[in-house]
Amino acid sequence: MRIGVVTFPGSNSDHDAYHVAKHVCGQDARFVWHKDSDLSGLDAVILPGGFAYGDYLRTGAIARFSPVMKAVTAFAAKGGPVLGICNGFQVLQEAGLLPGAMLRNKNVKFLSQPVHIRVERTDTPVTAGLSVGDVLTMPVAHGEGNFYLPEDEASRLEDEGRVVFRYTTRDGRTDDAANVNGSVNAIAGVCNVERNVVGLMPHPERAAEAELGSADGRRLFEALIRSLVPA
Amino acid sequence: MKARVYVTLKKSVFDPQGKTIHDALRSLGYDGVADVRQGKFFEVTLEGMAPDKAKSTIEDIAHKVLANPVIESYRVEVDQ
Numbered sequence: 001m002r003i004g005v006v007t008f009p010g011s012n013s014d015h016d017a018y019h020v021a022k023h024v025c026g027q028d029a030r031f032v033w034h035k036d037s038d039l040s041g042l043d044a045v046i047l048p049g050g051f052a053y054g055d056y057l058r059t060g061a062i063a064r065f066s067p068v069m070k071a072v073t074a075f076a077a078k079g080g081p082v083l084g085i086c087n088g089f090q091v092l093q094e095a096g097l098l099p100g101a102m103l104r105n106k107n108v109k110f111l112s113q114p115v116h117i118r119v120e121r122t123d124t125p126v127t128a129g130l131s132v133g134d135v136l137t138m139p140v141a142h143g144e145g146n147f148y149l150p151e152d153e154a155s156r157l158e159d160e161g162r163v164v165f166r167y168t169t170r171d172g173r174t175d176d177a178a179n180v181n182g183s184v185n186a187i188a189g190v191c192n193v194e195r196n197v198v199g200l201m202p203h204p205e206r207a208a209e210a211e212l213g214s215a216d217g218r219r220l221f222e223a224l225i226r227s228l229v230p231a
Numbered sequence: 232m233k234a235r236v237y238v239t240l241k242k243s244v245f246d247p248q249g250k251t252i253h254d255a256l257r258s259l260g261y262d263g264v265a266d267v268r269q270g271k272f273f274e275v276t277l278e279g280m281a282p283d284k285a286k287s288t289i290e291d292i293a294h295k296v297l298a299n300p301v302i303e304s305y306r307v308e309v310d311q
Binding site for chain 2: 057058061065093094100101103104105106107108146148149150182
């Protein structure tokens with residue numbers, strides 16, 4: 001399977017995502033520069049974490065106009081799996097491929113710490129084969145991860161089963177302290193209506209090997225790879 | 232021609248930065264401050280455009296780029 005990792009000016013997790021796809025999971029992988037619009041031969045696309053365009057204006061606001069985003073939008077429209085991690089999630093929101101927007105964290109601090117997220121849905125390419133209720137541990141590293149949607153739109157998202165991950169305690173309970181950034185309904189990750197585009201704020205690519213404190217993130221990559229194998 | 236765009240979080244959206252500034256002002260003794268909301272201000276210089284065109288251009292820019300309609304609203308002023 002061939003996985004493309006987009007590099008924007010200011011991306012900083014592109015090499016981590018590439019490393020996990022290629023060296024940890026043994027897949028073919030290539031970088032895609034943000035000015036390229038050629039995604040040919042790719043089976044999945046990852047928008048990595050970082051600070052694309054320095055987060056100037058708003059997180060993801062400038063990056064969404066990069067030439068590659070037209071190609072990513074077309075790739076997603078054809079059903080191609082797209083995973084946005086942290087800043088990549090924010091870019092997908094700005095591009096209108098995923099719902100909501102990120103506010104400054106509730107405590108106004110940049111958060112760099114491990115969190116626990118509960119799997120809410122297994123009908124997406126990155127959670128297929130996991131179980132609802134599985135709790136994964138991986139780090140967050142963001143200043144704007146406070147997922148926001150107006151209340152009515154947030155409940156519609158819930159009704160449509162599009163909340164994929166939620167911040168919880170280690171044993172899978174939601175509480176205010178576990179919801180580190182103050183996200184509406186403790187939402188850590190969502191998907192589009194068609195379920196092939198997924199974004200999450202925590203970093204699975206930084207928790208894919210036991211040496212890094214958790215290998216839980218690897219499960220999302222493995223799910224993605226499994227979902228690409230023709231049945 | 233100068234245009235100004237004011238981008239603010241919608242009233243319904245909690246503003247963690249504004250709240251922090253408000254708390255700081257209170258701790259500095261500014262008791263009469265009831266609320267603070269932080270926003271963004273853009274001064275845009277436009278060239279070679281009729282006023283109508285300038286107005287529609289800056290509206291377009293504000294809507295598509297400078298503000299995120301999910302969380303923000305904006306107000307535009309164009310010098311005549």
